[in-house]
Amino acid sequence: MRRTTLSTACLATAVIALGACRSFNSNRAIDLRPGAGQKDAAAYLAHPTTVGQLVFHADFILPSENRLIDEIVAERQIIYEKLRLKPSDRQIHVHLFADETDYKRHVSRRFPGFPERRAIFVETDRELAVYATWGEAVAEDLRHEVAHGYLHASVPNLPLWLDEGLAEYFEVSRGRDGVNRLHVNYLRGQLAVGGWRPNLPRLEQLIEAGELTQLDYAESWLWVHFLLHSEAGRETLLTGYLASLRPGEPAGSLADWVKASVENPHEAVVTYLRGLPK
Structure with a gap:
């Protein structure tokens, strides 16, 4: 499976991270009412939810309590303490889509011509952002991509190989000491x-x-x-x-x-x- 990191203001460089998918039961987090997933994929931008350093934009209703959201919010302290980094308050925008088609359509509009990928991390002069589908692999995807966000918020000029090596390390679920x-x-x-x-x-x-x-x-x-x-x-x-x-x-x-x-x-x-x- 592939994830992608887009870096630089012109979005000309792509880093494709290869890794396995870890299943996560996401059904309870999605608003399943009729029509809930049919909104325009851009409408979610009007209703962000900020939790710590993360700003969530979703085209479905995020629950007030969710263990994955709690996990990636807590990942901030884990990364900063493990690597002894100076904490940053620079916001990381996390864009979530219930439907893969809506996700692909939105990403293709924002980044025309870019290859289709399951999840991406983007760094521009204006923001740090993650785009992902709330699907079976969402847990691993978000741990990986949000790790990129925390790292880029605090570490300047991070070499490509180390950026990906660290994200691969922190994408592993708790209790496994980073062993992939x-x-x-x-x-x-x-x-x-x-x-x-x-x-x-x-x-x-x-x-x-x-x-x-x-x-x-x-x-x-x-x-x-x-x-x-x-x-x-x-x-x-x-x-x-x-x-x-x-x-x-x-x-x-x-x-x-x-x-x-x-x-x-x-x-x-x-x-x-x-x-x-x-």
């Missing part, structure tokens, strides 16, 4: 057939969204998980690197930071992968 089992199994399979060896400097060279493959997303996630969980103190390599990023300045090499602190880092990350739960 699909990524684990995929990387182990590629390792077994000789189709992959970790290469962080190579990931750092990826600057066009269209360059990223499923393998790139999986490896990006692995490096994030390795730094946050492998040994005490290694998380400071990641948090320190994020703190070093400055607007308008080229990002330095996290690979250099890792190489200076971790002996044989590529072998270390393979050993770490083999020890992760399936």
Whole structure:
């Protein structure tokens, strides 16, 4: 399944994130009265609901209490504390559609010619925004895309691979310590057939969204998980690197930071992968 991140004011760059879908029962959140889903898809803009840093625009009635909404609101504190980021109050607009056709129609109007995707994150000079369908994969989609929003609100000049690796990490549901089992199994399979060896400097060279493959997303996630969980103190390599990023300045090499602190880092990350739960 694919999600998309649109960055830059001209919306010329797209990042396609590959990941699995996790089912979420969304039926109780949708107003099922006759005609409730037939409104013009643009009408929802007139009735936003603000919860924390998130501003929800939905073409259906959001319940006053919903565990997924609570989860993505709480994701803010989890991300900022885990990565030791300075909290931002910049609003993230979350546009939700009950019907996939309405979602596709609205996105195609806003971003003509852009490929159809299940959910997207957009950053422009004016706003940070997520667009998604309230469907079977909404839980994973929103955790991933809203994570992009929180990150972009606080971290300037975030490298493409790290942006996606972090979003892949935070899309995982609570209680799993960020372990994406699909990524684990995929990387182990590629390792077994000789189709992959970790290469962080190579990931750092990826600057066009269209360059990223499923393998790139999986490896990006692995490096994030390795730094946050492998040994005490290694998380400071990641948090320190994020703190070093400055607007308008080229990002330095996290690979250099890792190489200076971790002996044989590529072998270390393979050993770490083999020890992760399936």
